[in-house]
Amino acid sequence: MTVEAPAKINLRLAVGPVRADGYHEVLTVYFAVGIRDRLRASAADDLTVEVVGRQAELVPVDSSNLAVRAARLLAERAGVRAGAHLRIDKRIPVAGGMAGGSADAAAALVACDRLWNLNLGRDALIELGAELGSDVPFAVHGGVALGSGRGERLDPLPTRHVFDWVLVPAEGGLSTPAVYAECDRIREETGWEPVPPRVEEELIGALERGDAAALGRALANDLQPAALRLNPALEATLRTGRELGALGALVSGSGPTCAFLAADGAHAAALCKGFAEAGHTAIHGTGPAPGPRVVDDGRYPDEAAWCAAFPAADSLT
Ligand SMILES: C[C@](O)(CO)[C@H](O)COP(=O)(O)OP(=O)(O)OC[C@H]1O[C@@H](n2ccc(N)nc2=O)[C@H](O)[C@@H]1O
Ligand SMILES: Nc1ncnc2c1ncn2[C@@H]1O[C@H](COP(=O)(O)OP(=O)(O)OP(=O)(O)O)[C@@H](O)[C@H]1O
Numbered sequence: 001m002t003v004e005a006p007a008k009i010n011l012r013l014a015v016g017p018v019r020a021d022g023y024h025e026v027l028t029v030y031f032a033v034g035i036r037d038r039l040r041a042s043a044a045d046d047l048t049v050e051v052v053g054r055q056a057e058l059v060p061v062d063s064s065n066l067a068v069r070a071a072r073l074l075a076e077r078a079g080v081r082a083g084a085h086l087r088i089d090k091r092i093p094v095a096g097g098m099a100g101g102s103a104d105a106a107a108a109l110v111a112c113d114r115l116w117n118l119n120l121g122r123d124a125l126i127e128l129g130a131e132l133g134s135d136v137p138f139a140v141h142g143g144v145a146l147g148s149g150r151g152e153r154l155d156p157l158p159t160r161h162v163f164d165w166v167l168v169p170a171e172g173g174l175s176t177p178a179v180y181a182e183c184d185r186i187r188e189e190t191g192w193e194p195v196p197p198r199v200e201e202e203l204i205g206a207l208e209r210g211d212a213a214a215l216g217r218a219l220a221n222d223l224q225p226a227a228l229r230l231n232p233a234l235e236a237t238l239r240t241g242r243e244l245g246a247l248g249a250l251v252s253g254s255g256p257t258c259a260f261l262a263a264d265g266a267h268a269a270a271l272c273k274g275f276a277e278a279g280h281t282a283i284h285g286t287g288p289a290p291g292p293r294v295v296d297d298g299r300y301p302d303e304a305a306w307c308a309a310f311p312a313a314d315s316l317t
Contacts, residue, residue, distance in 0.1 A: 001115045004036040005107040005139060005292040007098035007285070009165065009252045009259045011207070011215070014197030015183060015222040023134070023150035024180055027197035029157065029207070030138040030145050033165050033259075033287040037092050037103050038295070039067060041111035044085040047071055053090035058173070059101075070105035070132055071112045077128060078118045086111075095173025097227070097253035099135040103292075106139035110292040122291075126154070135253075142291025144207065146199065159288060161210030163261060164268040166246070167283045168237055168275055170256035174230055179254040182226035197222075216248025216261045227255030234258060237280065244274040 009031050016025035037053075049068050051059045059065065063072070067086050075082035086108060092100035109125045112118075120128075122140060129136035134151035144157040186192075206214035221227075228234050234251060237258045241249040245267075246260035262268035268284045275282035 001042070001111045002038060002040045002295045003107040003111040003292045004038045004295050005103035005110075006032045006142060006287070006289040007035045007092040007100060007103060007167075008032050008135065008138060009098065009167075009287075010221060011219055012199045012203050013221045013223055013253065014199055015180075016197035017194040018184065019150070024183075025149070025197055026134075026147065026151050027199050028147040028151055029199055029203060030141075030147050030154075031163075031287055032138075032142045032144070032289040032291065033098075033167070033285040034289040035092055035098070035167065035283055035285045036289075037100060037107065038089040039104055039107035039111055040087045041071070041084045041108065041115045042087075043115065044083050047075075047082045047084055047086075049086040049088065051088045051090060053088070055094040056090050058094040059088070059090060065104075066101040066132060066136075067104040067108035070108040070128075070136070073128055073131060074109055074112050074118070074120075074125075075116070078116065078120065080116050080118070084112055084115060093167075093169040093173075093257050095175065096169055096257040097174065097176075097251065097255045098167070098257050099139055099253065102129075102133055102135040102139040105129065105132050105136050107292045109140060110294070114294065140291055143288045157204070157207065159207045159210070161207070162286055162288075163210075163212060163215065164263070164265050165285050165287065166241070166260040166262055166268050166271045166275065167252070167285055168241070168258045168260070168280050169283070170231060170234060170237070170258070172231075172256070174227055174255045176254040179223050179226045179230060182230055183223055186225055186229065212247050212261060212263055216246070219248040219250045219259075219261065221250045221253070223254055224251045227251045231256045240275065240278050240280070241271065244271050246271055
């Protein structure tokens with residue numbers, strides 16, 4: 001059973017006050033982008049994991065792996081034996097703010113649900129996902145959605161439009177708790193008055209209309225100042241993208257991956273070329289991408305529909 005699951009960008013990440021449970025109240029526009037990890041689950045007596053691919057050496061292969069935790073939780077709740085060997089092929093930057101671990105957890109939920117013939121359905125898997133991490137429910141959901149609470153409560157935001165992104169991973173990762181803590185420190189220093197998080201109408205309207213220029217102007221991330229303070233080199237990456245003509249530029253989630261919005265596929269290819277000349281790796285990804293999909297022989301079962309909905313091929317420069 002092989003499943004591919006996409007990465008995410010937060011088009012808007014509004015961070016409110018810290019709650020009693022230590023999490024921050026957020027309002028965020030999640031957007032699934034077509035850079036995917038692939039997870040194969042095969043029948044086995046115990047639960048084991050191996051990781052191959054980009055930055056595989058940075059991913060734990062013990063019980064702390066988020067995909068292993070997901071499979072174990074699913075087995076517990078369904079009352080079945082947790083028997084599976086998981087093989088993860090990483091392409092999503094690790095600790096990059098693109099929810100790679102959450103994508104693997106979502107892929108494991110979908111793959112093991114099939115492998116163990118549970119047929120729990122997507123809503124039940126989304127609910128289980130919330131126990132694994134704030135981003136996991138969206139990783140199961142895919143597409144575009146408004147996330148609230150600590151990010152786990154989802155309202156779909158349907159859009160018929162495809163957007164082209166250029167993602168620039170950074171050297172090293174950033175720890176999500178460390179970035180939220182830095183955000184708190186900055187707020188304390190600057191005397192921030194707690195306000196509930198909100199998402200601006202301009203961004204929702206631009207998404208609905210497929211207006212990439214307006215969407216580019218509306219992108220915003222409240223964690224960005226914190227990510228920039230922890231990794232000042234990102235400032236230059238964002239500047240390079242703007243100088244190359246990106247419609248919008250921001251740090252993705254807790255960073256350090258930077259996301260740049262392009263007008264179309266050709267513009268994205270030109271931005272990738274510009275970044276490569278400036279010495280950066282750049283990845284072209286389109287979206288909104290559907291959530292985790294079972295793949296068979298490397299092809300999506302409904303590939304014709306998939307290609308019609310998401311015409312531009314995702315490519316690695
Ligand atoms: C930055 C984002 O990726 C934006 O979507 C998410 O907020 C992070 O989601 P995630 O990686 O799934 O994070 P979790 O595993 O739920 O939480 C990790 C840590 O991040 C911090 N955290 C996370 C989510 C949230 N709403 N407030 C927080 O303060 C907490 O310190 C928490 O202990
Ligand atoms: N399957 C997994 N893939 C990647 N990292 C994992 C996985 N399981 C556990 N981890 C650990 O989780 C840490 C965060 O990884 P991840 O790639 O999910 O970060 P992230 O993309 O910044 O997360 P988010 O965007 O949800 O905040 C890694 O440093 C790694 O040690």
